[in-house]
Amino acid sequence: MTVTRFAPSPTGRLHVGNIRTALHNWMLAKKAGGRFLLRIDDTDAERSKEEYVEAIRTDLAWLGIEPDGEERQSARLELYEKAFDVLKAAGRVYPAYETAQELELKRKVLLGRGLPPIYDRGALNLSDEDRAAKEAEGIQPHWRFKLDHDEPIAWEDGVRGAQKFDPATLSDPVIRRADGSWLYMLPSAVDDIDMGVTQVLRGEDHVSNTAVQIQMFTALHAAGFAAASDSAREHPDFAHEALLVGKEGKLSKRLGSLGCDSFREKGIEPEALVALLARLGTSLPVEPIADRDMLLDTFDLSTFGRAPAKFDDAELERINTAIVHTMPFDEVQHRLPAGMDEAGWHAVQPNVATISEVADWWRLVTGPIDRMEFSAEDRAYLHEAAETLTWGDDPWHALTNALKDKTGRKGKALFLPLRQALTGMNHGPDMGELLPLIGEAEARARLNRACHD
Numbered sequence: 001m002t003v004t005r006f007a008p009s010p011t012g013r014l015h016v017g018n019i020r021t022a023l024h025n026w027m028l029a030k031k032a033g034g035r036f037l038l039r040i041d042d043t044d045a046e047r048s049k050e051e052y053v054e055a056i057r058t059d060l061a062w063l064g065i066e067p068d069g070e071e072r073q074s075a076r077l078e079l080y081e082k083a084f085d086v087l088k089a090a091g092r093v094y095p096a097y098e099t100a101q102e103l104e105l106k107r108k109v110l111l112g113r114g115l116p117p118i119y120d121r122g123a124l125n126l127s128d129e130d131r132a133a134k135e136a137e138g139i140q141p142h143w144r145f146k147l148d149h150d151e152p153i154a155w156e157d158g159v160r161g162a163q164k165f166d167p168a169t170l171s172d173p174v175i176r177r178a179d180g181s182w183l184y185m186l187p188s189a190v191d192d193i194d195m196g197v198t199q200v201l202r203g204e205d206h207v208s209n210t211a212v213q214i215q216m217f218t219a220l221h222a223a224g225f226a227a228a229s230d231s232a233r234e235h236p237d238f239a240h241e242a243l244l245v246g247k248e249g250k251l252s253k254r255l256g257s258l259g260c261d262s263f264r265e266k267g268i269e270p271e272a273l274v275a276l277l278a279r280l281g282t283s284l285p286v287e288p289i290a291d292r293d294m295l296l297d298t299f300d301l302s303t304f305g306r307a308p309a310k311f312d313d314a315e316l317e318r319i320n321t322a323i324v325h326t327m328p329f330d331e332v333q334h335r336l337p338a339g340m341d342e343a344g345w346h347a348v349q350p351n352v353a354t355i356s357e358v359a360d361w362w363r364l365v366t367g368p369i370d371r372m373e374f375s376a377e378d379r380a381y382l383h384e385a386a387e388t389l390t391w392g393d394d395p396w397h398a399l400t401n402a403l404k405d406k407t408g409r410k411g412k413a414l415f416l417p418l419r420q421a422l423t424g425m426n427h428g429p430d431m432g433e434l435l436p437l438i439g440e441a442e443a444r445a446r447l448n449r450a451c452h453d
């Protein structure tokens, strides 16, 4: 069974890159008939906020990405403790006592010599007495995971293909702070094991974390720390998608920190965002596909490219408009102005880019409409129109055909004064659909008003 997870840290609102990762994980699971889990990475007690946890859930719900389960790291600390003990017993974690300033200095020295700033494992050279002395001074250690330099790291990445890392080029990661709190690296690996995650799909900024975590998975597995469900598996499959960038190369602040609110406020439909993000950065064409099953059918990691995916607001708006133009009445009914029926939606739908624009057009039916100025000649014409108006199945075509014969007008001269008198606008929804909605008495009143100005 395929199990994926989306693991945001609730230290802010989701940005569009997170949303894309969530969507792809959901798609990966759903396509395989598997499970998609939400994991709240809230080990950073200071920066994690409940309001962000709520906002993440709300955003996912709005997108229609429903998790099949939710875990949060702050409730799983015992498990990390257990894994920590296992790794300690296996000689894979060690205490280190350098201060942040000392580490920074070491980094600077290495960089100054043109060398990569890899931790020098100074703490491994400490004797028991050295350590005892540090602790007698009241210095609590932080803890590092000891990479096995003899074990080359390799995996077949679902997007990037064969990946290889020489562990000697990586620093032994700090996994636990001196106050006992956890950094991201170990809890994530422990949870992926315990939650039975089979596929980790995340941004390419995590590639070197994966290299380190693969050694954690392997070490934990060798020590018998495995999910009951899948003890044969050493580690999940990994795939790292190229990052999402804005049109100018950077994601704007708005896309960078406001969750789904900014999209919702702009009238973007969740289906538009989903349609765009599902295929952005893949070799598949981005199309206004509102049907998720269709998107799922074509979803395939092998179509993902390695170049950064470009997010363009204008493209999202285009897709949104196209999707709004195909939305059936029963789907939008509850969001339409009171009294607007299916015929009203049908009349107005081709003219709107967002559902909130519907109200503006619907006002042309319910009134009041703007008064427009007409020439004497047009007033006479509109008078004629009021006289000519009859009410049947198709009053607009009956009216315009009769007026054409009577007045010899055609084209714009025939249609525009009528539209202006009946709606107060120079353009708008198809009059053939609009006029029956305006109704006979109101239509007559509007024509009369216009020709008496």
Ligand code: GLU
Binding pocket: 006, 007, 008, 009, 041, 184, 188, 201, 202, 206
């Ligand atoms: N909390 C991590 C992040 O937001 C999770 C990364 C992962 O998917 O493992 O970057």
